[in-house]
Amino acid sequence: MVKRKRLLILGGTGEAADLAAKAGTISGVEVITSLAGRTRQAAISSTPGRIGGFGGVAGLREYLQEQEIDYLIDATHPFAAQISGNAAQAADDCNIPRLMLLRPAWEMIPGDNWIEVKSNEAAARVLPSLARRIFLTIGRQELANYAHLKNLWFLMRMIEPPLPDTPVPPGKLLLEKGAFSLESERSLLGEYDIGAIVSKNSGGDATYGKIIAARELGLPVVMVQRPLMPNGEKVTDVETALSWLKNRLLV
DSSP states (O other): OOOOEEEEEEOBSHHHHHHHHHHTTSTTEEEEEEEOOSOTTSBOOSSOEEESOOOHHHHHHHHHHHTTOOEEEEOOOTTOHHHHHHHHHHHHHTTOOEEEEOOOOOOOOTTOOEEEESSHHHHHHHGGGTOSEEEEESOGGGGGGGTTOTTSEEEEEESSOOOTTOOOOSEEEEEOOSOOOHHHHHHHHHHTTOOEEEEEOOOSSTTTHHHHHHHHHTOOEEEEOOOOOOSSOEESSHHHHHHHHHHHHHO
16 A cells, blocks of 8 residues: 655635645645634634644654655744744655745735835834824734733724733733634724724735725735745645646656
């Protein structure tokens, strides 16, 4: 009996779940999906998997060797730079073919009023000059960067509440998971009298409605740019990632 090739997908995104489901139908492939465990509501695949960190590069390298992984596809969030860096190093150390599935970033178009910044710290510095009521959509892990802005009011949307003892700026927590329609985003901005938005440039369709709504209303968007990702092969959609995998199986 021919041994099946083992594919490890570093997941948590919708693209990762879609990839896992489709890769699992390929003859001769066994798919394992790993979730970082940062949110209990990450996009879960139907394939066997694990939840939790590996323990840095050394831990991931040991896992790849123990589980006899043949291929690794990094389909984590575009802002999961540390995980992607660890994956690149561990896969290279083990001489395992690696691919990044990275959804395209949003691009500014006519009518957008973006202030592009490199970090949440930089975003916090520009907010006092923009508006008093801010829609903050950067996830729970970065809230502390805005906690000192006591004279501003924040509508903070995230999937899960911040961890205990996390410094949180004044305002309201809104616990919701996308996708969000354009209509609902328009309504939300109006209901809370929002004057500016802070967003990561995550890309994709699920949360793009807020960007369209801001464009329509003439609101500034402080756009936190993506971190640098490791070198290596990158694709932007699931079908191209599947083609990459099928081509490796033919070698």
